[in-house]
Amino acid sequence: MWLAPQLEQAAHTVRILLVEDDPDFAALVHLYVAGLAGRPVLSAAQTLGHALEALRAAAFDLVLTDLGLPDCSGLETLERIAAVTACPIIVLTAADEPGIRETALEAGAYEFLQKWDLDSAMLSRLVRLAAMQARTFRSLRQSEARFRGLTQLSSDWYWEQDSEFRLTFMSSHMGERTGLAAADYLGRRRWDLPALNLTRADWERHRAQLERREPFREFEMQRRSDDGGSVWLSISGEPVYDADGRFLGYRGVGRDITAQKRAQAALERFRTALDRSADMFFLVDMKENRVLDFNETASAALGYSREELTGMRSDLILAGRTLEEIRASHEELLRKRMQTGETMYRRKDGSTFPVEVRRTVLETADGGQILVINSRDLTERRIEEARKSAHLRYQQRIAAFGQSALACRDSQELAEVAAQQVLLAFGGDTVAYVERGPHPGQLAARALVGEAAGGQRTAECSIDPLTAASADDPISRVLETGTRFSADGRFMPFEWARRAAAAIVPVPGDSGERGALCAVSCIRSFGDEELNFLDAVAAVLSAGLKRLESEQRLAFLAQFDSLTGLPNRALLADRFAQMIEQTRRRGLILGVLFVDLDDFKAVNDTLGHAAGDELLREVARRLGETVRPGDTVARISGDEFALVLADLARQEDAALVAQKVVEQLASPFQVSGHEVLVTASVGIALYPADGHDAETLLGAADAAMYRAKQSGRNAFQFFTPEINQRTRARALLGAELRRALEREEFTLAYQPKYDLATLQPCGAEALLRWNHPERGLVPPSQFVHVLEESGLIVRVGEWLLRRACADVKACAAAGVRPVPVAVNLSARQFRSHDLGACIRGVIASEAIAPQLIELEITESHLMHDPVQATNVMRALRDEGIRITIDDFGTGYSSLAYLTRFPVAALKIDRSFVAGIGRETSDPAIVRTIIEMARTLGFTVIAEGVETQSQVAFLRRFGCHQAQGYFFARPMPIDQFIALIGSDTEPVSGKLRSA
Numbered sequence: 001m002w003l004a005p006q007l008e009q010a011a012h013t014v015r016i017l018l019v020e021d022d023p024d025f026a027a028l029v030h031l032y033v034a035g036l037a038g039r040p041v042l043s044a045a046q047t048l049g050h051a052l053e054a055l056r057a058a059a060f061d062l063v064l065t066d067l068g069l070p071d072c073s074g075l076e077t078l079e080r081i082a083a084v085t086a087c088p089i090i091v092l093t094a095a096d097e098p099g100i101r102e103t104a105l106e107a108g109a110y111e112f113l114q115k116w117d118l119d120s121a122m123l124s125r126l127v128r129l130a131a132m133q134a135r136t137f138r139s140l141r142q143s144e145a146r147f148r149g150l151t152q153l154s155s156d157w158y159w160e161q162d163s164e165f166r167l168t169f170m171s172s173h174m175g176e177r178t179g180l181a182a183a184d185y186l187g188r189r190r191w192d193l194p195a196l197n198l199t200r201a202d203w204e205r206h207r208a209q210l211e212r213r214e215p216f217r218e219f220e221m222q223r224r225s226d227d228g229g230s231v232w233l234s235i236s237g238e239p240v241y242d243a244d245g246r247f248l249g250y251r252g253v254g255r256d257i258t259a260q261k262r263a264q265a266a267l268e269r270f271r272t273a274l275d276r277s278a279d280m281f282f283l284v285d286m287k288e289n290r291v292l293d294f295n296e297t298a299s300a301a302l303g304y305s306r307e308e309l310t311g312m313r314s315d316l317i318l319a320g321r322t323l324e325e326i327r328a329s330h331e332e333l334l335r336k337r338m339q340t341g342e343t344m345y346r347r348k349d350g351s352t353f354p355v356e357v358r359r360t361v362l363e364t365a366d367g368g369q370i371l372v373i374n375s376r377d378l379t380e381r382r383i384e385e386a387r388k389s390a391h392l393r394y395q396q397r398i399a400a401f402g403q404s405a406l407a408c409r410d411s412q413e414l415a416e417v418a419a420q421q422v423l424l425a426f427g428g429d430t431v432a433y434v435e436r437g438p439h440p441g442q443l444a445a446r447a448l449v450g451e452a453a454g455g456q457r458t459a460e461c462s463i464d465p466l467t468a469a470s471a472d473d474p475i476s477r478v479l480e481t482g483t484r485f486s487a488d489g490r491f492m493p494f495e496w497a498r499r500a501a502a503a504i505v506p507v508p509g510d511s512g513e514r515g516a517l518c519a520v521s522c523i524r525s526f527g528d529e530e531l532n533f534l535d536a537v538a539a540v541l542s543a544g545l546k547r548l549e550s551e552q553r554l555a556f557l558a559q560f561d562s563l564t565g566l567p568n569r570a571l572l573a574d575r576f577a578q579m580i581e582q583t584r585r586r587g588l589i590l591g592v593l594f595v596d597l598d599d600f601k602a603v604n605d606t607l608g609h610a611a612g613d614e615l616l617r618e619v620a621r622r623l624g625e626t627v628r629p630g631d632t633v634a635r636i637s638g639d640e641f642a643l644v645l646a647d648l649a650r651q652e653d654a655a656l657v658a659q660k661v662v663e664q665l666a667s668p669f670q671v672s673g674h675e676v677l678v679t680a681s682v683g684i685a686l687y688p689a690d691g692h693d694a695e696t697l698l699g700a701a702d703a704a705m706y707r708a709k710q711s712g713r714n715a716f717q718f719f720t721p722e723i724n725q726r727t728r729a730r731a732l733l734g735a736e737l738r739r740a741l742e743r744e745e746f747t748l749a750y751q752p753k754y755d756l757a758t759l760q761p762c763g764a765e766a767l768l769r770w771n772h773p774e775r776g777l778v779p780p781s782q783f784v785h786v787l788e789e790s791g792l793i794v795r796v797g798e799w800l801l802r803r804a805c806a807d808v809k810a811c812a813a814a815g816v817r818p819v820p821v822a823v824n825l826s827a828r829q830f831r832s833h834d835l836g837a838c839i840r841g842v843i844a845s846e847a848i849a850p851q852l853i854e855l856e857i858t859e860s861h862l863m864h865d866p867v868q869a870t871n872v873m874r875a876l877r878d879e880g881i882r883i884t885i886d887d888f889g890t891g892y893s894s895l896a897y898l899t900r901f902p903v904a905a906l907k908i909d910r911s912f913v914a915g916i917g918r919e920t921s922d923p924a925i926v927r928t929i930i931e932m933a934r935t936l937g938f939t940v941i942a943e944g945v946e947t948q949s950q951v952a953f954l955r956r957f958g959c960h961q962a963q964g965y966f967f968a969r970p971m972p973i974d975q976f977i978a979l980i981g982s983d984t985e986p987v988s989g990k991l992r993s994a
Helices: 023-034 048-057 075-082 100-106 120-153 174-178 200-211 258-276 296-302 323-336 379-407 411-426 474-481 528-559 569-586 600-607 609-626 651-666 694-710 721-742 784-790 792-814 835-846 859-864 866-878 895-900 910-914 922-936 948-956 973-981 986-993
Strands: 015-019 041-045 062-065 089-093 111-114 156-162 167-170 216-224 230-241 247-256 280-285 290-294 338-346 352-363 369-377 430-436 442-450 485-488 501-508 513-521 589-598 632-637 640-648 669-671 674-676 679-687 716-718 746-755 760-772 776-778 821-824 853-858 882-888 905-908 939-943 961-963
Touching: 015 023, 015 048, 023 041, 023 120, 041 048, 048 062, 048 075, 062 075, 062 120, 075 089, 075 100, 100 111, 156 230, 200 216, 230 258, 258 296, 280 296, 296 338, 323 338, 323 352, 323 369, 352 379, 379 411, 379 528, 411 430, 411 442, 411 513, 411 528, 474 485, 474 501, 474 513, 501 528, 513 528, 528 569, 569 589, 569 632, 569 640, 569 694, 589 651, 589 694, 600 609, 600 674, 609 632, 609 640, 609 651, 609 669, 609 674, 640 651, 651 679, 651 716, 679 694, 694 716, 721 760, 721 784, 721 792, 746 792, 746 973, 760 792, 760 961, 760 973, 784 792, 792 821, 792 835, 792 853, 792 973, 835 853, 835 866, 853 866, 866 882, 905 910, 905 922, 910 922, 910 939, 922 939, 922 948
Parallel strands: 015 041, 015 062, 062 089, 089 111, 679 716, 760 821, 821 853, 853 882, 882 905, 905 939, 939 961
Antiparallel strands: 156 167, 156 247, 216 230, 230 247, 280 290, 280 369, 338 352, 352 369, 430 442, 430 513, 485 501, 501 513, 589 640, 589 679, 632 640, 669 674, 746 760, 746 961, 760 776
């Protein structure tokens, strides 16, 4: 090998170590060495120990040793010397043992000589051999040092494998380079330790390659390091053979590529981030105007493959730009270094799209310039901006329509405004509001605006003629299903609507869809945003139409009855006043009939209110058929109607109409599958004889109707002065009764009840009295019926019950024995839904025992609605209150119901008691009532007892109690308390004296 002059060294002096304990032979060797050329240096050691110390202290080129030494002998001497030096060892011995030469050579000796064979020529030859081998070893060590130095300076390290692929050597600096411990790998195969990036199959392929004795390059492994991280290694190697061609193993180099892998991973991450970016990135050669590189977003947006887009000229991507224009823009960019703006890109299919562009210039190492372009597709933004603009425009149209809708007073006008607002929002289209036509299978465009309206549009009203439509056309389908429609408009039922696109939304009504709002266009399509806008307009239109209908409905209800459709009292008064004025001018007669149905309540109670409403509608229809077109039929309230008859020539004409009304209403009605019979009472008043204004005439007719009811019903009655006088008196009496309640003019009188067995007082009946400040004591027969008619009986009845409870409490306070007090209930009280709660409240507030209060209910009131009566009486009985049927025998009670009623007593009507002692059937009736009551377990009470014979009869047949003038007249509470507390026996004495 040629060496540079500075690396050449001086000739090497051979150093020899003589290990010999024979001084004579040692002197001979010294003599031989002194005569050799090159002046070799000879050192001597007489023991093995001294020899080993010398070998460790200095480097020798040749060792001459005897096997027999003072401290060691035989082959052991050779083996121990060979263990510490690599130089040739010549064995010099005087022994002549058989086979020792072969054994010594196998143990590491370079040559084996007998001492007597050594001469100066032999020694000279051995020295030359040692010099040659020393130079060889020195050259090898220098080569190894240089190799080691190079590997130390590089990132590579050296390694060796044996024929079994076990690592036998690794450069010491391998651990410094990688952080891996070489000791962990020596003696092991490469695949004995795991690699994070390699699978079993990868190792099998590498092992097969080694077994085929093939060289390998850049075999990469990722090893886990001691610090918990990982290290990437790149290994290259080639097989090693000896001089005979035997395979010895592999040797090669390894390199730490962790930094490269990390840089590569970072680059891949950056590339992936660019590829996944929503923006497009380009690198363009500014000189050639060709694309150098780009991300996947760019190729996907333009529709090119990577191969197609790489190297493409810029003018093929920039729509509408020439190369000259592009170069000119580059010159401006070089001055500014950065530019932003918007332009258009062309796709592979020729379509274009807007982009936002940011351009910068990158200087390269060779002085070139690369254009870095960051582009963002503006298509979605433009669509979103257009959508927002349209949404804002739609909102403005909806708001404008909402304001306009409030001012519309006509449904036609409202529909036209709705269509116009949609037209303004969409622009250049045709819009219509469509409803079902008057005939099946027909549609009508109630409002039509837009370019397709043509001659069908007018300034005031845009209405399309009725057009036949099949059931499966889009508009009919929307009206049937209530779902909106957006599709091809060629199948629309109207000729003007057969455009490229159509959008239809339903306009809701109270029941189903009232109509549809339609938009058609040949220049645009309709998406969800447009359908939502149409829905909003349809909702406002629907609300506006409902408002108009509600206003019309309210206007109707303000003047007409909602149930029958007849004029109500307000409209009747207006028409009545007009008819009176017309009648006055013509000098004719005007008649008013006040019609009231007899026993209408029974229909509601038995068949229900729905049946009652049906009956009232039928009555209204029949009344309408009885009058002339110029007459008026009105519903006043409930079951009351009024008929105003204009232009009568005679009073008798009114009577004829009244009779016709009575006959018409007397015919059976079919109500809810039942035949219903009702009658009517009719009152007649005439203008100008009975009054000069509507209110007076209606009042007169009402009074006459009331008189007709009193006369037997199912008849008519003219108004007379006598009726007027009675009506006025009844109205005046009603007003006085209201004041009497407020002024506490009512009082109670108590008529004692006697036990017919002991003839002692056992209770009393509380009777209402009116102490009028001017007329004095007014009997009940003169005012109770007015209390019933006016409804005051409920308030007066509650006062009576509360006062009776207070008087019972006063009896207890006076120290007399407690006796029950009976209180009468009116029909109106008994029908009250809160009767039980009211009675319980009064009794609780006065803190008296419920057993001290008895309630008397007339037999006729119970039989009016037996089921309801039973429920009420059970509730009262459960409270501990006794119930008595008053006036028994006059109401045609059913014995079946009598057994169901939870009553405690029967009070025989005074009309039967008065007949006792006469040759009539009354005594038999009284006897029968007593026997029946006793059989059913009821207490029997006789009222109106005035004679001794009546008392005797009642006692003989077992009547329990009696009351009447024979015993005592009604009296104030203080006298009743005195009677209860008296020890005298006036009744017994009266019977004895008789």
